[in-house]
Amino acid sequence: MTRITIDGRAVEADPKKPLIHACHQHAAHVPMYCYHPGLTPVGSCRICQVEVKQGEMPARVVVACRTPVAEGMVVDTEAPKAHEARRQCLEFLLKNHPLDCPICDKAGECDLQDYAFLENQGQGRSVEPRRKLEKRKSLGEVIVLDEERCILCSRCVRFFEEVTKKPQLTVAGMGARSVIATFADRPLEGNYQGNIADVCPVGALTLKKFRFQARVWNLKKTPSTCGECSRGCAITVEVLRKGEVKRLRPRYEPAVNQWWMCDHGRFSFERFNAEDRLQGAVAYGPRGAEAIDVEQALDAAAGLLRVHGPPAVYVSPWLTVEEGERARALAERVGAPPRFVAPPPSPLKDDLLHTGDPCPNRRGLVELGFSAVSAAEALEGLRSAACALLIGERIVELVGEDALRSLPAALRLVVLDTTVPAASASSLSIGVPNAVERTGTWVNVDGHRGLLGAARPAPSGVAPLVRTLEGLERALAAAEVAR
């Protein structure tokens, strides 16, 4: 560690990181546009100018992102010269900026807007016409580019060069005529395009799926973990007023995903907004589906399991460790081996984040003693059973709803899932919360424990799965006593 002084405070700084990192670590506000902790600093936006004094040399104003820390360095982030240099730099950046914040999706989380507000820079001195450029240029399936808003920080260019290692963007043209472009206007490719909307400090690169969807200050942000593969990227779930998930964004987690996440995970939020949620419980009788009380459903389930048991038990790999423990206890009680249904490997596997294993908690469940079976194996087991218990979010989807319907009519099937399976696919269904409605732990492929956050309440009548399982256990015990 290197000892330096920032704004009068003696602090320790990591000598391998540029000065701006130490400034941020020690709560000195230094704005940044081209600098991103996950990318090579290029020192081109010039907004992070601070005053530095080293030894006997006179104080100089330097860009903090390209300045290494040195023992004894004295940094003044608010020195009049440095502050003035930043203000001037900001004025240049705003000179051609369209200032269409009222219709910009980035407004509210825009570094340029924030710093302009902080500096109270409400009035421009330019009377020149602003640059007219392409306002909505599609860069493929995921991203739209607004060339006028772009401040040419080149973070997006470096993201592809350095993180995915497949350069796709460049700065085309010179000087004030520069624009971000792909080679020959080709659309962007790959599973990581969404990240450039995150790294973009302004509203130049926006997600097509988030365009005009919400004002960001109306979004409630909850730290959580992505469930699309066994990497378990740290994410933030962003939910609008009525509970609609509008965005998943990567959350910095050095041990897992750093600053990034894949598009597959990013856009998986849409399934949380599916409206066919199962609230409470449904029983399928001779008169068709009938909504019943959960307590009633648990008693009925216990009755079914007791009469037709022992049941086959299959759980979803989306179960958390905590839910897994209860499910295993239940399986032990009914004398079934604990098994989870694993979907086939995903072709999205890559060297960056996606592991190709769609089970976010495979490791956690295996550690609890669960073994993985394929959907076909699970179906085979179901076919030879008189009754069965399917537990957890997406379990019906995993085994296949049509496959469930094709099972012998005599099979008594109790399903604990988020959605209502079509008639005859089950005897009894009880709703459970999905991944944005519950807390818990997933153990990723490397053993990292990722926490789920409840970004919104579960629909009314849906209890946490742990409680439902406990209720089922209690009902089973009661049924045994009654016998």
Add this chain to the structure above:
Amino acid sequence: VKPHETYLLDRCNREGSQRLEVYRAHGGYGALEKVLKQGFTPAQVIQLVKDSGLRGRGGAGFSTGLKWSFMPDPEKDPRARYLAVNADESEPGTCKDRVLMEKDPHGLVEGILIACYAMRIETAYVYVRGEYRLPYRRVEEAIEEARAAGLVGKQILGSAFSCEIRMHKGAGAYICGEETGLMESLEGKRGQPRPKPPFPAGFGLWGQPTTVNNVETLQNVPFIVERGPQWFAAIGTPKSAGNILVGISGHVERPGVYEVPLGTSAREILEDLAGGVWKRRKLKAWIPGGSSTGFLPASLIDVKLDHDSLREAGSMLGTASMIVLDETACTVRAMETIARFYDHESCGQCSQCREGTQWLHQIFARLERGQGRAEDIDLLTSLANGMAPGKTICALSDAAAIPTHSIVRHFRAELEQHVRERRCPLAAPEASPRRAVLGAHA
């Protein structure tokens, strides 16, 4: 101008000066032979150049010997190392390297070889601006001639020293004359300057130790080796040694490239060599060293052309390329042209330069068209203060800011007149006649 030896241009003015046989007939490659055969060590050659006081002729005026000494010791740092010869000559008003390359390409080749020997470099690249077709061909031919004579390639003149020289043609961007922009361009990348540090001597071409030298700088080296550093140091002023090529253009009787000792006054160059302001008109303004050094008023024409005198006058020696404006010229219009140039040539990396060069251009264009506002004049100063000094990765931003400051400082009245009268008070300028600049030395 006092009588003086014009060692650089004398060689250019000989019949067939570009040919090896003519160059050799007048002692050419003698300096290289001296270095290789009299057992000079590389360190001794660097010391020679240091002692001579030679400063770079590309604009910044940094000590050449010192720059060479920054190259790491090859014993400790065995990486490949390069010399990049800056023949991009892109500063408006500058045309001296063109004369040297066309007329004395072997002088350049010899300078390159000695520099490479001193820095233990085995590969040199000559980065020639794209428009310079004849200079490119002349240097290329000189390299081939020298190679055939055993002066370029393996074991030069039978010594252990080997050196290859390769040519590269630029594509016409001003910014590729900036040393790190030049290296990016040589690497086949977008020509934009690199942040420093790291400096080229540690991390240059392809990340290897590299020195970038201007053509004229290298042309001086064989003379220093042959005649000794004391001879060189005695020319010019104590801090600016040697002769310098001055390209003078604009409203003068005899525009061209002249050779004078550093410290010669601008008036002597204008009046004695270039024949004075044309058409017996009066001098209004002059630029001492290329467009980035800004305008000086006629009252400062007695300033001496050397690094320190011009710094004191609030300008720079730059490339010592004088541009002269007569009394009928409009400095605002001239400045608009300069501002347009920097707007066009900014690479666009740094915010202040990308936006500032455009902004300055827009303001000067409005002023010249009678659409200026009184507050624009102070705005110009304020913007230039935001762009320089040292606020950006390279000096292009400074190059636009310096002339802006100069015009406000020295020609404020004219700016105000443009605002007041809502038009340019001067008639459209007469076109400068096109004249050959080659070998125009009197």
